[in-house]
Amino acid sequence: MQQSLYAERANRSRISPRCSIKQELVERIIADDSSSLHYHARRPAVTTLERRSWHLLTTILLVVAGVSMLSPQAALGQESGPLANDREEEPSSRSARVFLDCSFCDVNYTRREIPFVDYVRDRQDSDIHLLVTSQATGSGGREYQLNFIGQNRQIGEDRRLVYTATSETTSDERRAGLVHQMKLGLIPYVAQTPLASQIRIDYDAPETSTEDDDEEDPWRDWVFEIEGSGSINGEASQRSLYMRSSVAADRVTENWKIQARLSGDHRQRRFERNDDETITSTLTSRSVVTSVVYSLAEHWSSGLFSRVYSSTYQNIDAGVRVAPALEYSVFPYEQSSRRELTFVYRVGYQSLDYVERTIFAETSQILSNQSLTGRLRVVQPWGSTFFYLEGSHYMHDFSKNRLELFSNVNLRVFRGLNFRISGGLEIIHDQLYLAADEGSLEDLLLQQKQLATTYDYRLSLGMSYTFGSIYSSVVNTRL
Secondary structure: OHHHHHHHHHHHOOOOOOOOOOHHHHHHHHHOOOOOOOOOOOOOOOOHHHHHHHHHHHHHHHHHHHHHHHOHHHHHOOOOOOOOOOOOOOOOOOOOEEEEEOOOOOHHHHHHHOOOOEEEOOHHHOOEEEEEEEEEOOOOOEEEEEEEEEOHHHOOOOEEEEEEEOOOOOHHHHHHHHHHHHHHHHHHHHOOOHHHHHOOOOOOOOOOOOOOOOOOOOOOOEEEEEEEEEEEEEOOOEEEEEEEEEEEEEEEOOOEEEEEEEEEEEEEEEEEOOOOOEEEEEEEEEEEEEEEEEEOOOOEEEEEEEEEEEEOOOOEEEEEEEEEEEEEEOOOHHHOOOEEEEEEEEEEEEEEEEOOOEOOOOOEEEEEEEEEEEEEEEEEOOEEEEEEEEEEEEOOOOOOEEEEEEEEEEEEEEOOEEEEEEEEEEEEOOOOOOEOOOOOHHHHHOOOOOOOOOEEEEEEEEEEEOOOOOEOOOOOOOO
């Protein structure tokens, strides 16, 4: 039945002489750089070419993710390639060489504030691989882990320091705090170089007593946030408006993680023609999302999730979903900044009221579904990997299912050569909410409604190769 309805809707979607919009509007919308139009072809069945494309994309993502984790050279930090043995001769007396591996650090500021080491552009040339990772804290701040990994002359000399920034910490205070921790962590390595005699250590005595005061938290670990944003742009014949607002409340302790968020979005686009005709596109969505998670053990957690929402784009006037969940973490949770492998099972209840009658002739539905999610995240000296896989289906009909796959890999193949791949694939058979009337051509071009599709894919590839001097210590910001 679904295939016949898809076919019927596909026939109605073809441009006919009855279309109320002229070609000039079509060309204007398509040429609009600020819009992102995605048209999914409606097909009642998957072709052989599509199957092969899915298989190829899935194979690439799985192989790259596996190679990045299992490659002996990557795991052991061994070099390969034509320049593996092309090292510059080390002077008998020199300062410590540092490879700063931090995507969010202010590199120029760090080099100026820590001038007593040599910065190199490849980790294989370093004595210390400084790998900095971060994760959110319950108070709205971030915890930074500074991993000092000894290599070459400092092999086996590994250390780890932690710096925590609160939600009120400014960007300047954050970078100063990170640099302070870097200096503390580098001192033991610099002490083994000829520069040790030129290092001076100062101590600023506190003006007041350093005794800890057990100050009671009047907020009892609760953190609240009110957020609002908006944008507007336009020209003589068209304009757009976007507004977003949210209110959030979080409480995170060692055993509990409670989160609640109320948010709303409003997007409007207006087109004016020469004959004074105005065409307006409006999309709105609102949601209230809550979650309560309890730590059962070192590797186990349980939770309860709920969502109340509406979306004109998805044809949902009012939706309610409640889903308990159980999570197992292969690695202890305290290692999540460097490696994380989790499996989550959810089973949920869902009540939906639709804006328009669906392709299954429904105006409201009560549904139940279940899902299983696997997530892998690894940050190591050889690069980083993120891998996400989720399968779900409705209980009343297992054929109404969805499979989501996403992977992002950044890999240092050998000296100077970096490879990155990012891609995703969705196999979709659960669009129960699609409106029976797909609307006019204007609705289609302006993305007023979700379109029927059986798949969605994306793939991005990139590489870079750097060679030349191993040093990168000089800071020059002119022009």
